Amino acid sequence: MLHDPLIEVLDKAWIELGLVPEKDGYLGSGAFGLVFKVCDQNGVALALKIVPDVDDNVAELQKQMSMTNEAKQKYPHLIFGVEENSFRKFDELGADILFSEVGNHYSSQRKLLLILFKSFTTTMWCMGMLDWTILSTSMGRPSELISKEHIFAKLIKFPRWNRSITKI
Numbered sequence: 020m021l022h023d024p025l026i027e028v029l030d031k032a033w034i035e036l037g038l039v040p041e042k043d044g045y046l047g048s049g050a051f052g053l054v055f056k057v058c059d060q061n062g063v064a065l066a067l068k069i070v071p072d073v074d075d076n077v078a079e080l081q082k083q084m085s086m087t088n089e090a091k092q093k094y095p096h097l098i099f100g101v102e103e104n105s106f107r108k109f110d111e112l113g114a115d116i117l118f119s120e121v122g123n124h125y126s127s128q129r130k131l132l133l134i135l136f137k138s139f140t141t142t143m144w145c146m147g148m149l150d151w152t153i154l155s156t157s158m159g160r161p162s163e164l165i166s167k168e169h170i171f172a173k174l175i176k177f178p179r180w181n182r183s184i185t186k187i
C-alpha cells in the first residue's frame with residue numbers, strides 16, 4: 020500500500036484539533052497545500068489547510084499564518100481569520116492550519132474584483148469616446164454653431180464633463 024504523508028497530516032490534524040471531516044469537503048489546492056472543509060465540535064464550519072514537509076512549505080504556512088493575523092487586525096471585515104493555536108507541525112510529514120471561515124475564498128473575490136474593474140474601465144473608456152465623438156461632431160458644424168453655448172448645451176447632459184467645460 021502506498022503511504023502518503025499528507026494523509027497522515029490530515030489524520031493527525033483531525034485528531035489533535037478535534038475536528039469532524041465533512042463529506043466531499045475538499046475545497047481546493049494552492050501552490051503548496053490542500054484545503055478541506057471541516058467542522059469543529061460545535062458544528063462550526065472551518066477550512067483546514069495542510070502542506071507536505073517538502074521545500075519550505077511548513078515555514079511558508081507559518082508565514083501565511085502571521086501575515087493573515089496581521090491583515091485580520093488591520094482589515095477585520097475583509098480577511099478570514101486563523102483559529103487560535105491551530106498551527107501544527109508534524110515532523111517529516113507536514114503541517115496544518117485552520118482558517119475560521121469557509122466561503123468565497125479571497126482568490127475568487129480577487130477574480131470578481133478584477134472583472135468588475137475591467138468592466139468599469141471599459142465603460143469609462145467607451146463613455147470617453149462618446150464624449151469625444153460629440154465634441155468633434157460639434158466642431159464639424161458651421162462656425163456660427165460652434166459657440167461655447169452650443170457645446171455646453173451638448174455636454175451638460177454629461178455631468179462629468181462640467182469641470183472641463185470652462186476650458187473650451
Ligand SMILES: Nc1ncnc2c1ncn2[C@@H]1O[C@H](COP(=O)(O)OP(=O)(O)OP(=O)(O)O)[C@@H](O)[C@H]1O
Pocket residue numbers: 046047048049050051052053054066068099118120121122123124126
Ligand atoms: N476559507 C476558505 N473557504 C473556501 N475555500 C477555500 C478557503 N481557503 C482555501 N480555499 C480553496 O482552496 C484553494 C487553495 O487555497 P490555498 O490557500 O491553499 O491557495 P491559494 O490562496 O490559492 O494560493 P497559495 O497556495 O499561494 O496560498 C483556493 O483556491 C480555494 O478554492
